[in-house]
Amino acid sequence: MSTIGTPGEHEMVVRGGPSRAPSSLVADSTPTPTSTTARDDIGDTSPSPAISDSNLRACVICGASFLVVFTACGTLFSFGVYQELYESMAGDPGSPFVGASPASIDLIGTLSAAFMTIAAPLATAWTKRFSPRAIIVLGGLLFLLGSLLASFSQSLWQFQLTQGFIMGLGTCFSYLPPVTVSPTWYGRRRGLAMGIILSGTGVGGLVWAPAIQAINARVGYRNGLRISGALAAAIIMPSGLAIDWDVTSKSRIREENARLASRRGSASSSVSVWRRLWDIPLIDWHVARTRKFTAQILGGTLQAAAYYTPVFFFSAYARTLGYSPAAGANFIAINNACNAIGKIVIGLLADRWGRLNALFVTTLISALASFAFWLPSTLVPSVMSGRGLFITYSIVYGMFASAYVSLFPASLVETFGPQHFASVNGVFYMARGLATLVGTPSAGALIRSSAQVTMPEGYWRTTVLVGSLLAGASAGVWWVRIEKMRS
DSSP states (O other): OOOOOOSOOOOBOOTTGGGSOOOSSSOOOSOOOOOTTTOSOTTOOOOOOOBOOOHHHHHHHHHHHHHHHHHHHHHHTTHHHHHHHHHHTTTOTTSTTTTOOHHHHHHHHHHHHHHHHHTHHHHHHHHHHSOHHHHHHHHHHHHHHHHHHHHTOOSHHHHIIIIIIIHHHHHHHHHHHHHHHGGGGOSTTHHHHHHHHHTHHHHHHHHHHHHHHHHHHHHOHHHHHHHHHHHHHHHHHHHHTTOOOOHHHHHHHHHHHHHHHHHHSOTTSHHHHHHHHHOOOOOOHHHHTSHHHHHHHHHHHHHHHHHHHHHHHHHHHHHHTTOOHHHHHHHHHHHHHHHHHHHHHHHHHHHHHOHHHHHHHHHHHHHHHIIIIIHHHHHOSOHHHHHHHHHHHHHHHHHHTTHHHHHHHHHHHHHHOHHHHHHHHHHHHHHHHHHHHHHHHHHHHTSOOGGGTTSGGGGHHHHHHHHHHHHHHHHHHHHHHHHHHHO
16 A cells, blocks of 8 residues: 545636636635634635636536535435335335344345445545546446346345345446545635535436335336436436546646556556555555544544434334325435435535634534434324424434535535545545445334334434434534544
8 A cells, every 4th residue: 555645736718818707616726814713724825826727627527526426415315215015115025124123124225235345445645546537437338237136036144135235336436436536626615616516416316316216116116226327327427527636636646646646566467457446545644643533533423323214214103293205206316306406505504614613613513413403203193293303303303413514525625625525535434435334224223123213203313322422422513523533
């Protein structure tokens, strides 16, 4: 392994001088006076704008990245539809899920969500070593392969391997290149741009959840997996062909790769090719030993451990309140609609108020909402009151918890600098994936048994865990803010 410098020590500017109006997404060099007590990004180490790529290209990157995220993550955020369906089949002696507990079924979605980020160091290294386009196309092919193999699976472990692990890798190689490449294209509007791109998770869930539920109801879940997998690959791969590094980063990456090849000797041998695949850049030890690194990884892992649990169990929990499967899918859609709106609006506000400030406030609100709305909905005797509380929670959680996902990469650029972004990005996403692999199954295991999933009371322990983890994540973000102000 080797330590490799990171591209992206730049921001976006308008080519052709002042005669062209800057896009609302690309960097604006006009200074905006702010108070050092109100903003957390004062002292941002991002260099001044210096890229010659056009505004149109930046908008194309934004649109193509949105489509990739819309598809890869939108289908992941719709897993609650499958969670509810597979749980309903647990009592069918002829189904692959006979006797399965909610936690073991949830492991399918958890593996997919976890490996979406566990393989992040590999995905980000390959994005630099080869190209974002090649890695996104690989992701689309893996997504299609996982869907097809899942459609022929005959037992739970096979679904965990195909719909979980393989589709998780497909999501990783589709999702990580856009979130690695995109932040370096934008300057002062980075929060808005990443909000638009990552709103694809919410818009995708809004579209894919009811669509998958309708397809499954009409042609069965096996054909549904085949159809959704083919559609996803047909969107991911062409969109990925439009995503690439900016000119400055591409030139720097070529120089880095040339230096690596010269140190290894002949890059044409099969050994060198194999080494190129697994030669992952190491994070700078001086960065890893700082308190702000510790604070960032603490907050990120705690948030990830909680984040997917409500999304995966929304549909199943809605059934305990008397809703139909279609209505349960609609809860996922409502949550994802709020997810998309929240990422864009909060991203825009974060550019003005500070990204770490916004990250702290939104994470704290999502924690409080879990205690104030979801927990009481599991304990109140009135079903109608429980429904009202749960609807409120779906909206509030979707609006505020999702903002962490869009603000997280933008905050990394500012906290650690563009020169360390790619390496810390991979490490933090890997840590988040490992946390998801532990947190979400643990939350599912707290639902006492598959026989008691039909009662709202079976979920109260899970709601307490989710709220507590998000409260800890809020404390982690506040710690990052303090350390950044000190430095």
